Amino acid sequence: MTELNNLWLTETIRLREEHAGPLEDLEANRLARSAGGDLPARIQRRALWLAERDGLSEALKHWLQGARLALIVLAVLAVVSGTGLAFAAMGDGLHPVNVFWALGSLLGINLILLLSWALGLVFAGEHGASLGRLWLWLSEKLARDAKAAQLAPALLLLLQRQKLNRWAIGVVVNGLWLLAMLSALVILLTLMATRRYGFVWETTILSADTFIVVTQALGALPALLGFSVPTEQMIRASGDAALNIESARQAWATWLVGVLLVYGVVPRLLLAVFCLWRWKTGKSALRLDLNLPGYAQLRERLMPTSERLGVSDAAPAQLHRVESGVSEQQSDGALLVAIELDDDRPWPPQLPKSVSNAGILDSRESRHKLLEQLSRFPPARLAIACDPRRSPDRGSLALIAELARSASATRIWLLQAPPGKALDAERLGDWHVALQQLELPFADCAPMNWLETGHD
Template identity: 70%
Template sequence: MLLADRTVLEPCVTQPSLLETSWLTEAIRLREEHAGPLEDLEANRLARHGGGSLATRIEHRATRLAQRDGVDTALRHWQQGARLALIALAVMALLSGSGLAFTALGDGLPPVNVFWALGSLLGLNVLLLLSWVLGLLLSGEHGASLGRLWLWLSDKLARDAKAAHLGPALVLLLQRHRLNRWLLGTLIHGLWLLAMLSALVIALLLLATRRYGFVWETTLLSADTFVALTQALGTLPGLLGFNVPDTDMIRASGDAAVNLEATRQAWAAWLVGVLVVYGVLPRLLLWGLCLWRWRRGCSQLRIDLDLPGYARLREVLMPSSERLGISDAAPAVWPEAQAPSGQVGNQGALVVAIELDDQHPWPPVLPATVQDAGILDSRESRQRLLDQLTRFPPARLLIACDPRRSPDRGSLALVAELARCATATRVWLLPAPMAQTLDPERLDDWHVALNALHLPHSPQPPLAWLEHGDD
C-alpha cells in the first residue's frame, strides 16, 4: 500500500528516474571522497560528448561509472531490500493494530471500560502523533529511530558489498533537499494508518460477533465530567453519522453495564466513530500530505555543484575552451567529418594499432577508402582518438594487436572502449616478425579474452570487410 513513494522502491528497469540519477551521483561522489578518484576517462569523454549543463554532465558521468562498476545493480538490490523491510514493518503494524483491538475489547465476559478501551486504541497513537507535529514545527526532524531501522533493514537485506555508499548517499541527498522529513513522514503515517485500520477491522469483527457491555468508572471525577467528555469526543463522529449515547445512557452506564441493545449499540458506534475520527483520519490526511510533498520534492532534485567532489569536475567535463564555444578541428584521418545535414552518421572504415614496436612495419597496405589512425602508444594519443571516435564513429573499425604481449586488463579495456565507438569492430592478431614464433598459450589467452568481449578476430587483416562491409 502507501508506505513510500515508488520512485524510491522501484528498480531502474530502463532509464533511471531523477531521484535514482541524483542518488547514484551522490553515491559515486561519496565513493570517490573515501577511496580517491575513479578511472573515468571514458565516462568523462562520453559526458562531454553528451553535452548539456555541468550538472547534466556530472550526472551522465556518474551514471556511466555506476553502470561500469555495478553500482546501479547494487541500487536495485538496495531497493529490493527496502521493499522487503517495508513489508516486514507493515506486517508488524498490522499485528500491532490487531493486538490493540484485542487488548481494548477483551473476550466480552467482563464489561468494557470505554475510556480504558479508548486509551488502549488511541493513547500511544495520539502521543506519537503530537510528538511528530512538535518535531516538525520545532526542528523539522522526526522519526529518526524508525528511519534508522528502515535503513538498517534495507542494508542488511540488500546483501551487496557495492551498496555500502547507497544508504549514506540517500540520507545526505534527502537532508540536503529537506526531503527526509517527508519520506519518513510517509513511512510513519503509512505504518500507523495500517495499524489503525487493522485495529478498526478487528474491533468491528469483535463487536459484530460478541456481546459487549460498556461501563465507565471513576473515584475522583463526577458523572457530569464523563458526560461532557463523552459528548465532546462524539461531536465529530456524530457529524459523520455515528451514534452517540445520550445523557441518560451515559449516566446509566456509570453504575453497571446496561443490558439494553440500544445502549450497547450506541456505545459501540461511539467507540468506532472516535477510532475513525481521531485515529484513522488524521493519519490518512498526514500520509497524503507527506506523500504529496515527497513526490513534489523528488521532481525538483538538483545536485549541489558547490560540493568539493563536484567542483573539481568542472574543468574536466566543461573545459574553458568549450564554454567559450571553441572546438578543435577534426584531424586528417577524418576527411568527411560531418554530414551535410549536420548529423554525423556511422560511415567509413578505420584501422588502428595498439602499442606496436619497430619490428612490425606500420601502416600496412590498405584500400584507398580505409583510413589509418596510427599507433596508440601514449595516453594522449588514446584520448585524442577516443574523443574523435565519439564525435565521428566509424562504421567499421579494425584494431591491430601484437599477440606477443600479454592480453592485460589495460589493453583489453582499451580494445573494448574502442569497439564501443564503432558500429562493427574486428581484431587483427598480427603474425610474428621474421624468425620469431608466437607463444601458443599466450595466443590462446588472446582468443579467450576476445571471445569474452564478443569481438571477431583473425591472423589476417579482413581487407574486403573493411572496404565493402562484408567478406
C-alpha cells in the first residue's frame, strides 16, 4: 500500500463520516493509540483499519484495476484514432496529396485541443479535459464495486489541495495524444514506404508566395533536426500539378514527416514529461489537512490529554472475520477471561501457575480496561469462557472478535450448565453457528492443557 493510497483511504473515511455520521471506531481508536506516533499517523492507522473492516481497501483495489483497464481502452482508441488520421491525410494513393489538407488532418484537432488544455490550465486552474473526465468515469464503471463510488470524489479533494489533479490528468491526456501522434507517424511512414504519392497545394485567393513562406516557416525547426524542406522552385511547381520527380516527392514527404514529429509528437512528449515531473514532486508533498473538522475532532480521541476508561460504542451491525493482529514474537503468556457469568457459577477455576486470570467482563469499564491492557501486552494464548445459556447477541460476539484479534491464538470455552440446570439446544446451536462464522475454535471442556503448554 503506497503513501498516496493510505492518504486516499483516509480522506475517503473522512468523507464517509462527514455524510453518514461517525463510524463505530472504538477498536480502531484503541489500536491507533497503542501504535503511537503523531496525530496524522494515528489518523491514518485508524482510517486504514476502518477501511479494511468495511471493505474500502478491497474497493480501492477494484477501482485501480478499473482505472488500468480504462487506460488500456483509451490507449487502444488513441492508436486507432492516430491510424485513422494518417489514412485520412494520405488517401488511397491514386490521387495527389494536398499537403496542407494532409497537415490539417494530422495536426488540426491535436493542436486545437492542446491549446484548449493549455488555456484551461492557465486560466481555470482545473483539468477540464474531456479525456480526463472520460477516464475517471470509465474507471468507476469498470471497477464494478458500489463502494468504489466514494473513492473518486475523495481522490479529487485530496489532490486539489496541492493542485495535483491538473498534473495527474495532464499525464493521462498528453500521454494518450502522444500515443495517437506516434501511431499516426508510424502509419504515415508505412504508407510512404509502400505507396508512391505525389504532393500538391491548391488555392483560389492566396498567392504562391504565401505558400512558400508558410512551407519554409513550418520546415525551419524540422530542418534543424535534419529534415529537408522543398525548395522555392519545387513549391511553385507543386501548385500546378504533382511533380513526377523523385527528389520532389522525397522532399515533400520528409517535410510532412518532420512537421508532424516537431509540432505533433514533440510537444505532447514534453508536456507529458513535464506533467509527470510536477505530479511526482507534488505527490511527495501531500499531507492531511488537520484543520478539517473531520480530523480536528479526532485529536482528543487519538491523542487524549488523559486516559479515560468506560467508553464503549454500540455493537456493530455485522460481524467480521477474526484475524489476529499480533505475532508470536510480540505475544507472551496465557490468559483466561470470562464474559458475563452469573453469580451461581464459581469462578475462576483452578489455573496452572503459567495461566493468568483476567476475571469476568461484566461492565464497560472492565472490557475497556482489558482491551487497553491487551493492546500493550498481547497474550500468546487466550481462552474466553462464555455461558451458552445466554443468547449470542451481537455485542458479545463483537467483544469476542475484538479480544481474539488481540491474541496470537484464541479458543472459546462454552461452559457446562450448573448442576440441576440444562442448556437450551437451540441456543447452543446458535452459539456454534456464530463462532463458526467468526472462525474461532470452541469446545465444552476447559482448555487448561492448551493454555499451559500450547498443545492439547
